[in-house]
Amino acid sequence: MSARLVGVGVGPGDPDLVTVKGVRVLAEADVVFVPVMALDVPGRAEATVRAHVTHDRVRRVVFALDDRGGVTPRRESAWAAAGSAVADAFAAGAGTVAFATIGDPNVYSTFSYLADTVAEAVPGLVVETVPGITAMQDLAARSGSVLCEGTESLALLPLTAGIAAYEEALDAFDTVVAYKGGRHLPAVRAVLEARGRLEGAVFGAALGLPDEDVRPLTEVPADAEAPYLSTVIAPPARGTRGGRL
């Protein structure tokens, strides 16, 4: 029997934002792995998965999701342990294993690292992904923002790449979306204000969760930090209907 590992994007937090295909893959998989910060703490992907999957097929693996130091020994060791857990599931007879990731498995996800690790241990492994709604898209919908229209360009980057990269993106692109913006929020706000682009910018965290926080960036205190998984959308000034077509 072939071994099939499917990375399923489950969206930012609202279980209703999983796709029909994602729900089906989660329902049919022999085992569904979810990444958590610690084995005794449910993760954001897990909460969404449990809305769709029989609980006894869900298993936690620890990922150092909030590690900001690059490829640390803690991260390497977490990937290795998670890869072993998935390989063990195949060895125990699983045909299809799903791995749930928040957002989309091909957008700032650690699924590709996990898949590389598992492929080394499981000969003939077939790897697939199911796309998921990203935080950028969910925040656009929840805040009534249009991400891009007509000939506009869109830039997406994490603030872990540095505030200078963010400034360069603002200079060259129409809409700029920043991920992982939490502790950089005061700097982001200052940079946008200096460019006259604070108007229309929106901030979002914990999208679709009980503690959801969606606001115009002007309503976020200038010195406030925010959770690691925060998103800021800065759209361009727009004129007439379809003016950018």
Added chain:
Amino acid sequence: MSARLVGVGVGPGDPDLVTVKGVRVLAEADVVFVPVMALDVPGRAEATVRAHVTHDRVRRVVFALDDRGGVTPRRESAWAAAGSAVADAFAAGAGTVAFATIGDPNVYSTFSYLADTVAEAVPGLVVETVPGITAMQDLAARSGSVLCEGTESLALLPLTAGIAAYEEALDAFDTVVAYKGGRHLPAVRAVLEARGRLEGAVFGAALGLPDEDVRPLTEVPADAEAPYLSTVIAPPARGTRGGRL
């Protein structure tokens, strides 16, 4: 009764890529409008909608989707007629009207123009959107491409903005995704080859449809044009696992 207009992203073409929320909104709406090129030709959004919705609630409105000339009289007139049709549905008693768009209603969609038009005619109109999987995400999944990882940046732009804008994006960003690339495909290929970035680039059209075409860009003939709604993903060269974290 309040009038509620919901833009529902139905993904690129595969009906399974609609979200659970999208399916529910389509199922509960009093009327579901779908944009078509001509009243006697079913559109791509319509094919997806009909997989989820009772047929007698689906109505076509003509959008000049492939008009490349900006805000032409033909486009203005199509938006006005579509806006009137939606306003008429509310006047006839509809409480919730859904408007299905391929991809995501906040990413290069004409939904925002339609909503502006309807809002002028229907006092107190509430406008919402439901995010949908974009072609970029679907092509990444179908081609086994990772859009971005770690600190990488992503640029998305339509080739209707010109090949020079595409070149600038390639110079400044890690992954560059081009939409509406069909007739510009030979130029895109040449530009990527000159920069040593043809390797790893993927082309996609008609995603999730019977005539789906997903290929490494190296396998597309150098002088071939493609459909208007084509997508090209050009990822950066990547080294070790997690090397860009």
